[in-house]
Amino acid sequence: MEEASEGRPSSAQTGHKQSEHEKQPTDSAAGIAGESEEYHETEIIERDFLSHVYERPVEARPNLKLYHELESIRISRQRRASPLTMPMTMSKPAPLRRQRRHSLEPMRAATLDSEPEASKFRLLPAHALQSFLEAATLMPLSQVRSLYASTIEEYKVRTRLSAELSVEANPDDALWQMLPKYTARNKETIRQQIIHHLEHTIACSRYCGSPNNMFRAASLAIRDRLIEYLNDSNVYFTAMSAKRAYYMSIEFLIGRSFSNAVTNMRLESEFRGVLAELGTRMEEIVQLEHDAGLGNGGLGRLAACYLDSMATLNYPVWGYGIRYKYGMFRQEIINKRQRELPDFWLAEGTPWEIERNDVMYTVGFYGVVEATEGDHPKFKWHAGQTVCAKAYDTPVPGYDTTTCLNLRLWSSQPSEEFDLVSFNKGDYSSALRWRQEAEAITSVLYPDDSTQAGLELRLKQQYFFSSASLQDILARFVMEGHAFEELPDFVAIQLNDTHPTISVVELIRLLVDEHGMPFEAALSISRRVFFFTNHTVLPEALERWPVSLMAALLPRHMQLIYDINWEFLESIRADHDEDFLRAVSIIGEHPEKHVRMANLAIVMSGAVNGVAELHTSILKSRTFKQFHELYPEKFCNKTNGITSRRWLKVANPQLSALITRKLGTDAWVKDLSVLRQLEEFADERGFQQEWMAVKRLNKERLVAHIQRLTGVAVSPQALFDVHVKRIHEYKRQLLNVLSVIYRYLVLKRMSPEQRENTVPRCTIFGGKSAAAYARAKLIINLINVVADIVNEDPETRRWLTVVFLPDYNVSLAEVIIPATDVSQHISTTGTEASGTSNMKFVLNSALILGTLDGATIEINEESNGHGVVTFGISTEAEVEEIRAGYAQGEQEPPCLELDSVVRQISTGIFKDEGQFEPIVAELSRRNDYYLIYRDFEDYLRGQQRVDSLYRDQVKWASEAIRLTASVAKFSSDRAASEYAELWGISSWPLPTSLCGDDTRYGMCDRHE
The missing domain is CATH 3.40.50.2000 (Glycogen Phosphorylase B;)
Incomplete structure (x- = not known):
């Protein structure tokens, strides 16, 4: 049987009778038309295809030149699922935005000026209408109606009208044929786009150039590509x-969105190179984004x-x-x-x-x-x-x-x-x-x-x-x-x-x-x-x-x-x-x-x-x-998760590169279970040294950041002990700062020789209190009072510094987390729902000091205890029992260590005009709701275990590597898949054939 030209079904296949125009090798509208009477008999008028396309928000309107290629796939999929229809021969879908201009010979469009009845129609591009009609001829009437009822009325109008006008008569064809493919990913196109936005969007001349203008122009060049993907994704989901x-x-x-977007689009090197050629470092303009x-x-x-x-x-x-x-x-x-x-x-x-x-x-x-x-x-x-x-x-x-x-x-x-x-x-x-x-x-x-x-x-x-x-x-x-x-x-x-x-x-x-x-x-x-x-x-x-x-x-x-x-x-x-x-x-x-x-x-x-x-x-x-x-x-x-793209690949590029080089693949970026392979290298001395060298680089970056923000000088040799999260009583920043005061008092009692055997420590706080939360704001006040006194003491500041970094946000977290040696997650057991900051620290090789609360329990289980130091009450039931006793007037036995700290806040060097009296009064009762008094001694023992482990850098590196290797469960990809199953939604990757040149980067999964 002779095949139809250009992969289209032949008349024998479709049962469609060819008109004289159809026998010509032309793409004219008349050639598309065929016998209108056959289509008139089908009466497929239940839903107006044009309304389906145009009566929607602007962002959801499809590229009409391409829209039907997606509809064809939908028809084909539903036909395969239907036992009532015979196999369907379809022309191969054209790639989305991939057609070259020279291959898009304008289809001849019919004029509607001579037909009053046609004034209600907005012309569908001729080749899209043709594709639909070819599909419809292969299907029973009931199946066509169930899929979507097209406007055959437009088809009938086309068949009666002249086909002698150029493409300009059809604004839809003319518009969408100007957008034939995705914006190119090469450096020359990126350079042209950035320059275009500098002059035409920002109205920047050579006399008003600035890093901020360069950031905006580069961001708009990225956004141009994102909009293409966004539009086509929504069209495909709808289709x-x-x-x-x-x-x-x-x-x-x-x-910030810039670094995350170029990373996800696999365009980091291209944008970095172009910006360098234009006299700007990408790392510098990224910092300009709020x-x-x-x-x-x-x-x-x-x-x-x-x-x-x-x-x-x-x-x-x-x-x-x-x-x-x-x-x-x-x-x-x-x-x-x-x-x-x-x-x-x-x-x-x-x-x-x-x-x-x-x-x-x-x-x-x-x-x-x-x-x-x-x-x-x-x-x-x-x-x-x-x-x-x-x-x-x-x-x-x-x-x-x-x-x-x-x-x-x-x-x-x-x-x-x-x-x-x-x-x-x-x-x-x-x-x-x-x-x-x-x-x-x-x-x-x-x-x-x-x-x-x-x-x-x-x-x-x-x-x-x-x-x-x-x-x-x-x-x-x-x-x-x-x-x-x-x-x-x-x-x-x-x-x-x-x-x-x-x-x-x-x-x-x-x-x-x-x-x-x-x-x-x-x-x-x-x-x-x-x-x-x-x-x-x-x-x-x-x-x-x-x-x-x-x-x-x-x-x-x-x-x-x-x-x-x-x-x-x-x-x-x-x-x-x-x-x-x-x-x-x-x-x-x-x-x-x-x-x-x-x-x-x-x-x-x-x-x-x-x-x-x-x-x-x-x-x-x-x-x-x-x-x-x-x-x-x-x-x-549904245990919470985090994205490895933001929290390792973007936030910690040095560690990301080391992992990829060691494993020989970057598959971990989309599948964190690949990181389990790191465990076999945890005791390899050379790899440990590389691992700790990356940590040192990140600590040096944070040291510079602290100096710039606060003026406090910090040594990268110190153990970086970090507690950054929303300030709340149940998160127990108060427990931490009380231990800092205790450490300071111990250092003051030591001789210089004894201090030489002490692990230097920099304790870093960050987080906001709600504006109306008086107690949380008082805790922030206490932290800063302690920081001022400790950092000014010449006897101890080599061994202990305290920093509160203001206005904690995502960008600050991206600097702090990769530099952290140990992170604190010390909420009262049974009060933290999950937490995700613990997962981010673990992914970036920071050990955990924490209670058995929230997701820290699961982190401890996944790592088999590697890199997690726990303390305090271990079960929520025990917490409830203790609180019940407090309600009956019971008190904890005296804790000499904490009592000495409370005295220093009440009447000693940290009293600060007595404004901390509410904290002093609560701790003095020895039965506070968040169990600070109860957990203090065990917390100090946990801190001592951290110090001991840090002294053995080989052991520390091994524990850090094993901990990072255990994070697979805490991927947001895993959580997203579980939610998708709960919601009953499916994954819809755009078919590779529709993704154009982006397949050269491996982008776009195969469509099954």
Whole structure:
């Protein structure tokens, strides 16, 4: 049988009758047309293909020249899965953005000017229409309708019209043929792009060049490539009808983006070379980027790691959060105290985000709820205040793949811009009131909630981003043509802690009030869409909102919460007593009526997970014990993880290169289990020396950084003892600084000869306290008082220095962590959910001094105890028993070491005008809640074991290497895969044939 030309099916294969035009070797529209009557008989008019393409947000509109190649794959996949259809012969898909211009001979387009009926159509590129028609002829009518009903009306119009116009008559063809392939990766193209952005985007001439302009131009050159990947990834996910997951988090601590992006795109050497040729070192301009002020601690950093892993593993995931104008705050230490200043991270803008003026939703507050009369009333919420949520997108590239995901952040804009009447009356403040009130919602992360206004602003903030995200998710879902009953088949929403939990109620409101779905059906759908991660066991961290506040700010949502709670309690009332019902109720009664957001999340989610094995055990046995009895199948564990790309390859390039050279592969970047091979070299002396030489280089870099930031001189010969994390009583920075005072007092009592046998130590602190957390801020004050006294003492400063590094963030962590010898993770057992900083330190060969809490337990198990020094109470049950005794008035036996320290704070050299009396009073009772008094002696013994181990550098190196070799379990890639299984989503790497020239770097996995 004769094959059709150019790989197209022949008429014999398709049963399609050729017209005279089709027999000609031409790509004209007439040649594509064929017999319109046959297609008229199929009546495939159920869905308008053009609407499918154009009625969507701009960022999701496909490259029409390429879009159908993806649709063809989808058709082929579904046909293979259908037993009702015969094998299908398809032309080979053209590579995405890969076609060369000379091979894209313009298709002749028909004019619609002479046909009034055609005015409603926006022309589809002729060759894309042809591909669709060829596919459709091979399929039964029912199958075509089920896949997607194309607009055959456009086809019929084309067949009746002239085909003599040039490509310029079709703006879609003309536009998209100008974008034939991915931007080249070679140095010459990169150089041209940077220069182009310098002149045309930044408007920079030779007289106004600066390192900052070079940073922005280079960043935009990177972003150009990211946008190509982002667009094509979204097109492909849509074309394949992929189920998407949406990760909702109040924080995304992404840090700097430049180095991470060039690393993930495998363009480090190219950009470094081009920038050097242009007179700039890449390492210098990277330092000019501000850390994105989108988070504070582990919650936000975990979210960032997960997006990186989801992109690397090609999962169709979006992130949703808030675009904070001023971050949380910028921390300065003034007069030894924390001072909070605005973090103007957007003062110069950011080159990474994409402002979406076309993606905006209305979010309401306050107002009244109107109900219709009858047995089945319908409700309408009339908001008393509205604001607009405007989208800003940040591309998130995967490593060694063309998949790029989207982090969509919302900024609050006024729905009414300006009150001209008030302005003309001279009331200028009132004229801008709407803007000020709207912008306050997204100004600061975690506004101080110690006042009623602050508490209301926090709830406003959480609902604002939840509502905007849900509206956006549903808009995308509707655009793709699915019925709402199918929502769980195409959408999974992960609630990263309780902050976005109001999303559950918002989805029900949208389904019931806006789309007319019965309440019971909306409940069922919501329980299959949402998934909840709990990140704490501390009672005060389980969010509760006063009913009075919720009812005033979100009156319709309060009604729905009561309805949800009633339905839930009625479903279990017959089998449980009133005490049990009170414990699990979404509405708490004391001390005032309040909404328990964690209870709401558990009731309305399909799964609830903890973030470490101990944490999940505590959730089941204590925190949510009654819920575990109700829904044992809901509870599961997903131990946190970190990305090796950011925390080793980017943060520690010297160690990364050493590992790659020793193992002969860089496969560990995507598979941390490869690092297990390091264990066989742990006792190899030469490798140990190279390993410790890298540590020394990183310590020297940190020494320079400390000198620049604080003016404190530190020796790289000292043991770097690091405790950097959010300042909180349960994390026990107080225990650490008390031990520093004790070490100082011991050094003061020593003779010079005795000190010569002491291990020099530099203790480094870093972290922020919440603005309203008085005790945590007092601990920061104490650390800085101690640092000033210790560092100024000429007798001891060679052996002990203390540093507090202000404004701890991701970029500072990338300097501190690779230089650390031992890191401290000393929370009271049973209080740390997981922690991820311990994983980052281990990956960078720092030993751990810690309690058996959170993920440190699992790190100790994975390493078989290598490199982990533990102390203190070992079980959560024992902690509870001790606290019960304290509640009965019991006290710990006197501890002479700690008592001597407390005296020095109370009346000695560290008293600082008596302001530390609250700390002194609590420790003097010898029964403090966080067990500092109980654990102090054992903690000192742990410090002594660290000193002994450090004296034997051969043993230390061996332990460090073995510890790094054991980190496979703590990869965010592993965690991402577990979440993907929970959500029911699949990996969708772009087919290699669609990835163009990027396959030369191994980018883009083979499509199965």
